[in-house]
Amino acid sequence: MGPVANPPDLPYPKTMPLHLITDERCVDYHMAGHPERPQRISRTLEKLRAQQDVQIQWAKPAEVTEAAILRAHAKEHLARVQAATSDFDGDTPAHAGIHGHALRSIGGGLRSLELARKGGVSFSLLRPPGHHATGSRAMGFCYLNQAAIVTLEALATGAKRVAVYDFDVHHGNGTEAILLGKPGAFFYSIHQHPCYPGTGTKDVGENCFNYPIAPRTPREEYRKVLTRALDALKAQKPEVIVVSAGFDAYARDPLAQETLEAEDFHWLGQSFRALGVPVVSVLEGGYSNDLPELIFAYLRGLEGK
Numbered sequence: 001m002g003p004v005a006n007p008p009d010l011p012y013p014k015t016m017p018l019h020l021i022t023d024e025r026c027v028d029y030h031m032a033g034h035p036e037r038p039q040r041i042s043r044t045l046e047k048l049r050a051q052q053d054v055q056i057q058w059a060k061p062a063e064v065t066e067a068a069i070l071r072a073h074a075k076e077h078l079a080r081v082q083a084a085t086s087d088f089d090g091d092t093p094a095h096a097g098i099h100g101h102a103l104r105s106i107g108g109g110l111r112s113l114e115l116a117r118k119g120g121v122s123f124s125l126l127r128p129p130g131h132h133a134t135g136s137r138a139m140g141f142c143y144l145n146q147a148a149i150v151t152l153e154a155l156a157t158g159a160k161r162v163a164v165y166d167f168d169v170h171h172g173n174g175t176e177a178i179l180l181g182k183p184g185a186f187f188y189s190i191h192q193h194p195c196y197p198g199t200g201t202k203d204v205g206e207n208c209f210n211y212p213i214a215p216r217t218p219r220e221e222y223r224k225v226l227t228r229a230l231d232a233l234k235a236q237k238p239e240v241i242v243v244s245a246g247f248d249a250y251a252r253d254p255l256a257q258e259t260l261e262a263e264d265f266h267w268l269g270q271s272f273r274a275l276g277v278p279v280v281s282v283l284e285g286g287y288s289n290d291l292p293e294l295i296f297a298y299l300r301g302l303e304g305k
């Protein structure tokens with residue numbers, strides 16, 4: 001046999017620039033001792049700027065319309081986030097300016113959608129995360145739900161079938177609550193159980209599929225469940241995939257008890273790239289000091305390295 005060419009089903013050239021969507025204002029809020037801290041982004045940016053391995057094109061969040069948010073959230077909830085005078089819960093403080101930060105996180109997801117539809121590879125590196133925010137409630141470090149908003153935007157602008165793949169170690173309860181029963185939307189969450197927020201023990205409705213995993217499940221087993229969920233997602237033949245990319249199933253993450261390594265996040269990136277449809281990635285959780293390496297591994301996979 002001669003040299004082997006790219007696999008025929010690889011949708012993109014072997015390597016192509018990766019669009020990284022960020023806005024440095026996202027490090028401008030914090031609460032002492034809170035794990036969802038600015039260094040998650042600032043240290044990742046340092047790492048990405050210092051490396052030469054992956055070619056990065058930097059992009060800014062898109063503008064966000066109220067109409068796009070209101071597909072996912074109640075008007076009263078949006079007003080509460082805009083005013084943000086008292087904490088939403090013990091985990092989810094009323095930071096000054098949090099509405100603007102949450103808007104930029106949504107804008108990052110929307111820009112990722114736009115770039116993905118042009119055939120690009122992209123990742124939205126912003127905070128706050130979003131997947132715990134329900135239609136009417138901020139919780140678990142999340143205020144507005146970018147994954148759900150991007151999914152509904154994709155469906156409102158031409159896609160017939162859009163699937164969310166949420167590999168954050170916590171159940172994406174907010175995304176599930178918003179997308180439950182929405183025609184054309186599919187939700188797959190792979191997460192530790194028991195763990196915060198305690199939901200996601202079984203499938204819900206016709207379009208939300210949960211893969212709870214016991215704490216300290218061996219890595220090989222965890223990978224098998226990730227694969228099973230990915231195969232189920234593929235079978236739905238989505239035209240767009242929205243990835244809630246949380247890196248807290250990592251073996252040394254302080255907020256959960258799972259077992260994944262950087263190599264597994266690299267494999268996830270490669271797997272999404274190989275699907276041959278636009279893939280949107282938004283950052284959710286991930287709280288270890290190794291987060292920059294984990295994100296970098298994922299990006300290398302997405303980029304085809």
Ligand SMILES: [Zn+2]
Pocket residue numbers: 168169170246248284285286
């Ligand atoms: Zn998480």
